[in-house]
Every structure is written in structure tokens, then in C-alpha cells.
Amino acid sequence: MKLRIFHLIAIVILVLSILSCEASAAAGIPYITYNYDYWGDVYYTPAAYVPSGNLSGDSLGVGAFKSPQDLYVAEDGRVYIADTGNNRIVVLDASLKVERIISEFTNQGSVDTFSAPTGVFVTNRNEIYIADTGNFRVVALTEEGLLHRIIENPTSEVLDDDFVFAPLKVAVDYADRVYVVSKNMFQGIMAFDEKGDFTGFTGTIKVTITLYEKIWRRLSTKAQRQRQVKFIPTEFTNVDIAPDGFVYATNYDPDGKQSVRRLNPRGQDIIKKKKDGSLSGDLYWRLGREYSGPSRIIDVVYRGKGIYSILDMTRGRIFTYDHEGNLLYIFGGKGSQTGTFKNPTAIDMKDRKILVLDSHTNEIVTFESTEYGRLIDEAVSLRFEGDEASAVELWKKIIQWDSNFELAYSGIGKAYLAAGENKTAMEYLKLGMDKEYYSIAYKRYRDEILKENLGTILTLLVLVVLALLVRSAVMRHRKKEAVDVE
Amino acid sequence: MNKEKLRFPFYILFHPFDGFYELRHREKGSLIVAVLLVFLFGLSFTLNRKYAGFVVNELNPLYVDSLTDVLGVGIAVLLFSVANWSVTCLMNGEGRFKDIFMVISYSMLPMVLTFIPATILSWFIAADEESIYYLIKAVAIVFFIALLLIGIMTVHGYSFGKTLLTMLLTFIAAILIIFIALLLAYLVTQIISFFRSIYTELIIRV
Numbered sequence: 001m002k003l004r005i006f007h008l009i010a011i012v013i014l015v016l017s018i019l020s021c022e023a024s025a026a027a028g029i030p031y032i033t034y035n036y037d038y039w040g041d042v043y044y045t046p047a048a049y050v051p052s053g054n055l056s057g058d059s060l061g062v063g064a065f066k067s068p069q070d071l072y073v074a075e076d077g078r079v080y081i082a083d084t085g086n087n088r089i090v091v092l093d094a095s096l097k098v099e100r101i102i103s104e105f106t107n108q109g110s111v112d113t114f115s116a117p118t119g120v121f122v123t124n125r126n127e128i129y130i131a132d133t134g135n136f137r138v139v140a141l142t143e144e145g146l147l148h149r150i151i152e153n154p155t156s157e158v159l160d161d162d163f164v165f166a167p168l169k170v171a172v173d174y175a176d177r178v179y180v181v182s183k184n185m186f187q188g189i190m191a192f193d194e195k196g197d198f199t200g201f202t203g204t205i206k207v208t209i210t211l212y213e214k215i216w217r218r219l220s221t222k223a224q225r226q227r228q229v230k231f232i233p234t235e236f237t238n239v240d241i242a243p244d245g246f247v248y249a250t251n252y253d254p255d256g257k258q259s260v261r262r263l264n265p266r267g268q269d270i271i272k273k274k275k276d277g278s279l280s281g282d283l284y285w286r287l288g289r290e291y292s293g294p295s296r297i298i299d300v301v302y303r304g305k306g307i308y309s310i311l312d313m314t315r316g317r318i319f320t321y322d323h324e325g326n327l328l329y330i331f332g333g334k335g336s337q338t339g340t341f342k343n344p345t346a347i348d349m350k351d352r353k354i355l356v357l358d359s360h361t362n363e364i365v366t367f368e369s370t371e372y373g374r375l376i377d378e379a380v381s382l383r384f385e386g387d388e389a390s391a392v393e394l395w396k397k398i399i400q401w402d403s404n405f406e407l408a409y410s411g412i413g414k415a416y417l418a419a420g421e422n423k424t425a426m427e428y429l430k431l432g433m434d435k436e437y438y439s440i441a442y443k444r445y446r447d448e449i450l451k452e453n454l455g456t457i458l459t460l461l462v463l464v465v466l467a468l469l470v471r472s473a474v475m476r477h478r479k480k481e482a483v484d485v486e
Numbered sequence: 487m488n489k490e491k492l493r494f495p496f497y498i499l500f501h502p503f504d505g506f507y508e509l510r511h512r513e514k515g516s517l518i519v520a521v522l523l524v525f526l527f528g529l530s531f532t533l534n535r536k537y538a539g540f541v542v543n544e545l546n547p548l549y550v551d552s553l554t555d556v557l558g559v560g561i562a563v564l565l566f567s568v569a570n571w572s573v574t575c576l577m578n579g580e581g582r583f584k585d586i587f588m589v590i591s592y593s594m595l596p597m598v599l600t601f602i603p604a605t606i607l608s609w610f611i612a613a614d615e616e617s618i619y620y621l622i623k624a625v626a627i628v629f630f631i632a633l634l635l636i637g638i639m640t641v642h643g644y645s646f647g648k649t650l651l652t653m654l655l656t657f658i659a660a661i662l663i664i665f666i667a668l669l670l671a672y673l674v675t676q677i678i679s680f681f682r683s684i685y686t687e688l689i690i691r692v
Contacts, residue, residue, distance in 0.1 A: 039546040435541050439613035442541075446610070 030340045031317075031333030035404075038433035040283055043404045048320070048329035048373030049354060051339025055364040057083070060098050062090055065362040070131075070169065071346040071355060074122040079350060081357065081364070082120040082130070087113060089120055089130060102128070105139070105147055112147075114139070119169035119181070129178065131167035138167050138180060151178060154190065154198035165190075171239040171247065179247055181236045188267070189236050189249055202267035203249055205234060238346075242302045246270075249300070250310060256280045256294030260310050260321075273325040281312045281319045291315050291334065299347045301354075305381035309347060311356065316341040318354065318367075322380045326407055329376060331367070332356070339365060372401045379411065388414050410434035417441050422448060491516040495523065495595045502633055506640035509592070510585050517584065520591035524563050527594040528556035530601035539608035542616050563590050569659035570638065573652050579642035589637035596629035 033047040057065040066085025073079050077094030088103035104113045115134025122128050126143035137152035154165055166183035173179070176194035179202065188201030209217075217225060240248045247263040259280040262271035273279055281295025295312035302308045306323025316334035321327055333340050342360035349355070352374075354367040369377065379394035392415040395408040402408075410432025416425035417437060422445035429438040450457070494514050498505030509515040532555035536547050567587045574581060581589070604622045611619060639649040 039549075041546075430540055435613055439541055443612045446612075 030335060030337035031331060033329065033331050035327060035330055036283055037404060038406055042284075045329060045402050045404070046372045047331055047370055048376060049318075049331045049367040049369050052353065052366050052368040054338065055096065055366065056362060057090070060090070060092070062098050062101060065090070067359045068357055068362060069118040069345050069359055070120050071348050071357040071364065072120050072122055073348040073350045073355065074126065075124050076126070077350065078122070078126075079348075079355070080120045080122055080128065082117045084116050084118055084133075084359075087115060087117065087134075089114070089117060089128065100145075102141065102145055105141055105145060107147055107150070119167065121170045121172055123172050123176075124174070127172075129170045129172050131170045131180065133166050133168060133183070136165050136167075138170050138178065149196055151180070151192055151196045154192070156198050156200075158187070158200070159198070169238045171241045173241050173245045173247070174243075175245070179239050179241070179249075181239055181249075184235070186235055189239060189247070189263075191267075200267075203236070203247065203261055203263040203269060204267070205236075205251060205261075237297065238299045240300050240302050240308075243304075248302050248308055250297045252296050252298075253280050254294060256282070256285070259295065259297035260300050260308070271325070272323060277325050279321065279325055281310065281317065282315065285314075295319075298345060301347050301349050303349050306384040307377065307380060309349075309354065311344055311347040313344060316344050318347065318356070322407075323384055328380060328407075329373060339367075341365065372398070375401070376405075379408070383411065389418065391415075406432045406434075408432070410437065413437060413441070417444075490514075491519055495519065495592045498592050498633070498637075499595055502636040503640055506589060506592075506637045509588060509637075510581060510641045515585075515588040515592070517588070520588045523591040523594055523598060524560055525556065526598045527591075527601075528559035530598055530605075531555055531559055534601045534605045538605050539611060539619075541611060541613050542608045542619050563587070565660050565663060566590060566656065569663055570652070570656045573655045573659050574642050577642075577648070577652060577655075579644065579652070581638075581641035585641045586638070589641055590634060593630050593633035593637055596626045596633070600626040 029047050029050055032044065034042050034044045037043055057063050063086070065081065065083045068081050069084040070082035071079065078099065079092040079096065081090040081092070083090050086103075088101050090101050091099045093099040104111050106112070114130065114132050116132075117130050118133045119131030120128065127148055128141045128143075130139045130141070132139050135152075137150050139150055140148040142148045151167075152165065164183075167180045168183055169181040171179045177199075178192040178196075180190045180192065182190055188204035191199050191202045193199050234251045234253060236249050236251045238250045242248060242262075245265065247261075249261045249263060250259055251261070253259045257278050257280055258271075258273070260271065261269040264270050271279065281297060285294055286292040291314065293314055295317070296314045297310045298313045299311040300308055303320075307320060307328070309318050309320040311318055311332075316332050317330055318332040319327060319330050332344075334342065336342070341356065341358045343358060344356050345359040346357040347354065352369055356365045356367070357363075358365060375394050375398045379391045379398060382388070382391040382394070388411060391411055395411040398405050398408040399412075409428045413425045413428030413430075413432055413434065414437055416422075416428060417440065422441050425441040426438060426445060429441055491514070494505070494509075494516070498509070505514075532550065532552040535543075535545055535555065536550040536552065564587075567583065567590060570586050571581075571583045573579075574586070600622055604619055604626075607622070608616075608619045635646075635649055635653070638644070638652070639646060642649075642652075644652065
């Protein structure tokens with residue numbers, strides 16, 4: 001009898017442990033997914049993207065990558081990897097099989113090679129631009145691998161005489177203007193025209209000095225001032241180009257306020273930001289120990305329809321924003337499990353998958369969207385196109401996944417507003433924390449109420465006026481009587 | 487409590503110079519009314535923070551704690567009174583502690599009268615009408631500051647310049663008081679933990 005009970009308990013424990021194993025496997029995403037609400041509080045969300053496999057140099061059959069620094073997905077679906085340590089560019093075809101390896105090219109009749117290529121970019125005419133950092137030049141090759149042009153030794157009066165041109169990242173727009181992020185270049189992104197001449201800087205970041213720093217500087221002596229750190233703007237870390245020619249550029253912001261910029265052809269930042277909002281990944285961070293400090297944004301990918309994702313090196317997270325600066329979802333993390341990073345360096349998008357290059361594990365981690373992520377992407381795309389009506393069904397599905405998603409509520413609210421259901425619209429817009437549209441809905445609702453009850457209100461008003469008139473007449477009469485009596 | 491004392495704050499509202507003079511020299515004020523006013527202000531302050539309309543409310547209503555707000559207002563008033571009293575004592579001020587406390591609380595009447603109506607009004611306004619709400623609040627606060635300055639001036643028999651100077655010194659004194667209070671609190675916890683460790687030591691050894 002005793003033995004049987006023991007057996008029973010053992011079986012129960014076994015079953016329970018199997019069940020719990022399954023449960024954890026279902027939630028087996030190696031990172032936490034969360035978002036920030038209107039008040040800046042963290043809330044947990046379903047995962048928008050989940051890891052879906054790794055690609056390493058070995059698995060591709062080209063030998064392990066050696067600290068690869070950049071990755072670019074061309075319009076035709078080819079993937080270009082700047083295998084920095086091996087001084088080569090690995091090209092994968094659209095089905096992620098190795099197509100070829102570029103490690104040398106013919107330059108004026110002789111064979112030329114790369115030295116630590118850190119950046120790669122491919123135009124829509126399949127010209128390959130390579131930031132050949134170790135050779136201090138940008139090399140552009142045609143699709144066949146022939147030399148197209150070389151950009152080196154930029155000369156200009158705005159550049160110091162001892163300036164060394166060490167390009168790190170490169171991007172090219174539809175007019176063949178080349179944007180280069182260069183090492184130790186604080187003045188901005190270097191722009192070159194189609195002939196390869198340096199035309200100037202674009203997107204210069206203004207230095208901001210706080211009042212405290214100003215006072216401190218005023219109080220310190222000249223010798224002290226020389227020893228203090230100079231106030232220099234932060235360096236850009238990466239560039240991407242949207243099809244319309246606008247440049248998305250990332251930079252490291254120690255204040256954690258804005259790490260991504262959208263530069264127009266004049267070099268002005270025109271990115272949209274929410275009121276008091278941040279475009280810099282995490283809103284809060286630890287000050288000491290591991291994974292501390294603000295998000296260090298090192299790459300950006302423009303994903304179309306106003307959506308862009310930025311990659312944070314500090315905590316290995318990917319933050320995705322829409323064209324208005326709303327944070328859509330966060331995923332990714334550092335660690336040693338599959339699907340996490342050690343030292344992520346580049347991000348790009350292929351079909352619906354997100355590829356992240358890790359320069360420490362020498363692998364590409366791929367992510368695919370879940371139902372939740374797909375719904376958000378689609379709804380936001382529809383919203384970007386101004387088709388709010390078709391987005392409503394998607395927003396409704398999204399709040400079944402994540403009942404805290406404010407953008408969804410405001411999307412539904414706007415649809416109700418358009419349909420004339422002002423009261424319901426008010427409810428949803430309030431949940432979506434959309435004060436602007438809430439006000440519009442409220443005004444219409446208020447007008448409705450007033451219009452319906454206009455008769456009653458006017459009658460009441462007339463009655464009150466009449467009552468007052470009668471009262472004053474009676475009073476006058478009584479006073480008169482009193483005087484008369486006297 | 488007679489009716490006259492209850493009505494006196496309203497008299498001060500529009501006759502501040504006479505009113506505060508009578509408060510100081512003719513015993514027209516009442517401490518109970520003063521405490522009531524501070525409490526009412528705390529109440530309207532916290533109600534305004536918590537229940538202001540969606541369009542104007544910049545605070546997460548979940549994070550507003552009414553008890554802390556009311557107590558905070560009370561403590562702030564006490565702190566300011568003590569600070570002002572300790573400064574004016576040294577600067578030939580005529581006002582007693584009681585007078586200073588009453589001046590502050592009686593000056594709060596405009597805010598007590600407007601904060602709750604403003605809150606109710608804020609439920610019925612849209613985004614471009616919010617300036618009405620902010621105007622009402624701003625007028626109340628300016629009225630409060632004006633009454634406070636006149637009150638302090640009258641009660642102590644100061645000139646206007648001297649009042650401003652004492653106000654500045656009052657703020658410094660308030661900061662000093664907070665500093666000393668924190669220091670004292672820290673020391674007291676140290677002493678308590680010292681005696682507690684002696685107690686534990688004794689319990690375990692004996």
C-alpha cells in the first residue's frame with residue numbers, strides 16, 4: 001500500500017515535470033520582450049520577433065567569419081557580409097547560399113586586396129561599395145567585380161591637414177551621392193558627389209553644454225580647463241538610406257535621448273519624435289556593473305513604410321519605431337543561448353526576416369515575426385499610408401494579444417470617430433492616451449449633447465429670466481407698499 | 487466657533503492690508519480656521535492632481551497618493567512657518583508664530599476656492615480650451631502669492647523690500663531645517679541600532 005502511494009506520487013511528479021518542461025519550451029524565447037507605455041513604465045508584451053536560426057561561415061562552407069562588422073541585404077535579396085578579419089566580402093544569394101567571395105579586384109592592371117573592410121553597401125544597380133578601412137579608401141565594384149571607382153584622400157579646407165580618412169560605414173543614394181562614416185570624424189557624415197569629390201558634412205550634431213558644465217568651466221582655472229574633456233559632438237556609428245534618398249544615421253548618445261536621425265538632402269535632422277519622447281532605445285538603465293549605461297545604438301535599418309529598427313550594442317536589443325517615433329516593439333538580448341548576441345554589430349532585413357550580425361560569435365542570427373509582430377507591422381504600414389479604416393481590424397486583433405498597446409486603441413478610436421460614434425471613440429482614444437484626437441471626439445460629442453438638448457436649455461433659460469423679472473417686480477411693489485405705509 | 491471668524495478669511499481676500507492688520511492686532515483670526523484651511527487646500531490640491539480631466543492631466547493618476555499629498559501640504563506649511571518665524575525673530579519682525587501660520591493658511595483661500603471648480607471644469611474642455619483651466623489656476627496662485635507677501639509684510643510691519651529679503655532667507659532657512667532634520671533622523675536611527683545591537687548581544691550572551 002505504502003509502495004503504491006509512493007508510485008503514485010512519483011508519477012504525479014513526473015507528469016508535472018514534463019508539463020512544466022513543455023510550458024517553458026513554449027515560452028522558450030531567450031530574451032524578455034517589453035515596451036514602454038505612455039507614462040514611461042515598462043510592461044511586458046508578447047514577442048514580436050523570435051529567433052529562427054543561425055548562419056555561420058562554417059555552416060555556409062566558406063570557413064568561419066572573423067569578427068565580421070557589417071551586413072547588407074541588397075534589393076534583389078542577396079546578402080553581403082563584410083568579413084572584416086578575413087579581408088573579404090561574402091555574398092549570399094537570395095536563398096542564403098554562398099554565391100561568391102570577393103577578396104581581390106583588379107586595380108590599374110594589378111591585383112588589389114582589402115584590408116579590414118568594415119562596411120559594405122550595395123546600390124540598386126548592384127554596385128558594391130566597400131569601406132576599406134585598413135587601406136583608407138572606399139572601393140566601389142560593379143556587379144561583376146570590376147573596379148567602378150575608388151574614393152580616397154578627400155581634400156577640402158574644412159578638413160585638417162593631418163586628417164586620416166578611415167571609412168567605417170558607407171551608404172549611397174539614388175543619385176550616387178556617397179555618405180561615409182569615418183573614424184574620429186566628429187563633424188558629421190562625410191558626403192561625396194557622384195564624381196567622388198568631398199562636398200561637405202551632413203547631419204552635424206550640435207554640442208549641448210548643460211548649465212552645470214558651464215558654471216564648472218567658468219570656475220575652473222585655465223590649466224584645469226585644458227585638462228578637462230573637450231566638448232565634442234558624438235560620432236555617427238552607422239548609416240542607412242531609405243528609397244526616397246533620406247539618410248537614417250545612428251550615433252551614440254550618452255544622455256540616451258536621440259540616437260537615430262533622419263537627414264534630408266540638406267543635412268538637417270527631420271526625424272519625428274513624440275513630445276518629450278526618446279529615440280534611443282531603453283528609457284532607464286543601470287549605472288554600474290554589467291549591461292549598464294544607455295543604449296549604444298550601432299546600426300539602423302529602414303524597413304519601409306516609415307518603420308525602422310535600431311540595434312543596441314549595450315544590451316543587444318532591437319528597438320523598432322514607426323514614422324511618428326512610437327516605439328512598436330523590443331526584442332533581442334545578450335547571452336550565450338541561441339538567439340542571443342555577444343557583440344552585435346549590424347542589422348538588416350531580408351523579406352520578413354531580420355538578420356543581425358554578431359562579431360564575437362561570428363554568426364548571423366535570424367529572427368522571424370510572430371503573429372503579433374506581423375499584425376503590428378501591417379497595421380502600422382496601413383496607418384503610414386493613411387488607410388486607418390483597414391487597419392482597424394488588425395488593431396482589434398493586436399489588443400487581443402497585448403491589451404496595453406496604446407497605438408491600437410487610438411487607431412480603433414479614430415475609426416469610431418470617423419464613423420461618428422463619438423462616445424465610443426472617446427473611450428478608445430483615452431485608452432490610447434491620444435489627447436489630440438480625444439479632444440476632437442469630445443468636442444463633437446459635446447456638440448451632439450448640446451444640440452439634442454438645446455430646446456430644454458433654452459426653455460430653462462427663459463424661465464429663469466422670467467422668474468427674475470417677476471421677482472424684481474414683486475420686490476419693487478413691496479418696497480413701494482412699505483414706503484406708502486410709512 | 488463664531489460665524490465672524492469663519493467669514494474673516496473672505497474679508498481678507500479683498501481687504502488684505504486691513505485684514506491682516508486686524509489678524510495681528512485685534513485677534514480676529516482663529517487657529518482652528520487656519521488648520522481647516524490648510525487641510526482644505528491639501529484636499530483640493532490632491533483632488534486636482536488625481537481627478538483633473540484627461541486632456542490637462544500630466545500625472546499618472548495611479549501614482550497620486552492623497553494621504554501623502556495632504557500631509558505634504560501640511561508639513562510644507564509648518565516648515566515655511568517655522569523657517570519664516572526663525573528668520574523674522576532675528577530681523578525685528580512683530581509677528582508671532584501663530585500669526586505667520588495664519589497668514590499662510592488664510593492666503594491659501596483663493597486656491598481652496600478655485601482648485602476644485604477648475605478640476606470640474608477640466609472635465610468639460612477640449613485640447614485647445616485648456617488655457618482657461620490653466621488661467622484659473624494661475625490666477626489663484628498669483629493671488630495666493632500676493633496675499634502671502636502682503637500678509638507677511640503687514641504682520642511683521644516690514645517694508646516691501648525687506649519682505650522679499652526675508653522670503654529669500656526663509657527659503658534658505660527651510661533648506662537648512664530639512665538638512666538638519668535629515669541629519670537628526672540619521673543619527674537617531676544610528677543610536678537606535680546601537681542600542682538594539684547591545685540588546686541582542688545581551689540576550690544571546692546572558
